[in-house]
Amino acid sequence: MNYKIKKFSELENSELYQILELRCEVFVVEQNCAYNDVDNKDQDAYHLLLEDNKKIIAGLRILKKGVSYDQISIGRVVVSKEHRGLGIAKEMMLKAIEFIENDLNEKEIKISAQAYLIDFYKSIGFVEVSQVYLEDDIPHIDMLYKK
Template sequence: MQANNLNLRWKLKTFENLTPTELYALLRLRSEVFVVEQNCVFLDMDNKDQFSYHNMAFIGEELVAYTRLIPPQKVYPYMSIGRVVTSPGFRKKNIGRILMHESIQTCYTLFGKAPIQIGAQLYLKKFYESFGFVQSSPVYDEDGIDHIEMIKQPDSV
């Protein structure tokens, strides 16, 4: 089953407008993947959620994909997409591609057509390149996982 058959329902909220149930769901999904699945002990709650937009995809009442959209000058000089995550039970359904497309378009709507900068896990380099992101830093270690910074110009892909 592909994502277009799954009836994805999108919600975009600021931190202040998240319900307790939505906040719990997004923190749980991030913890499930970034801490448990990737066996990476780190503090996910990094004081960036408060000034970010939270882009959530639901199927029914279940959060199946999420990104955090960060305004320019908060983390990087450019706007940023972070905490890109798809629920393990919903992988191989093209949701990750739809999530990134939706996140890029939402960034342009929120912050204008300008470059987007991300800190990406190295093994996902080709995935992000397919959206027009280009590596902009050497490989660096973040919490035991190889990462790179990447930038997408607004006219690429």
């Protein structure tokens, strides 16, 4: 398995297609949630990808300050159904945090987490900073990481 981080402009067409396909499979089909995943935030994001035999099996995006929040943000964290339960999401989050701290010199990260994942994000160092709210009919909560 191979991790890579790329700006949008560095993505190959096949990589972009696989990212959108995976996010659609999980966030739209599997979670039965009709929403617009293509939100014009990908173009100015860093994309952390995990490939296995040239197939993207997991990914996330890192959004600059001011795009979603005043802080840098991590979002669209996704792992293919066949690769869940292997610790990939945690490993990806830790790699993203390391990149944000070391390469982007940022100390705070804000996320909108699905509420059922609160304990997962707490285990990485995030704390709750809002009440639970509905986003696309799915309970979410804002969480903050500070180095």
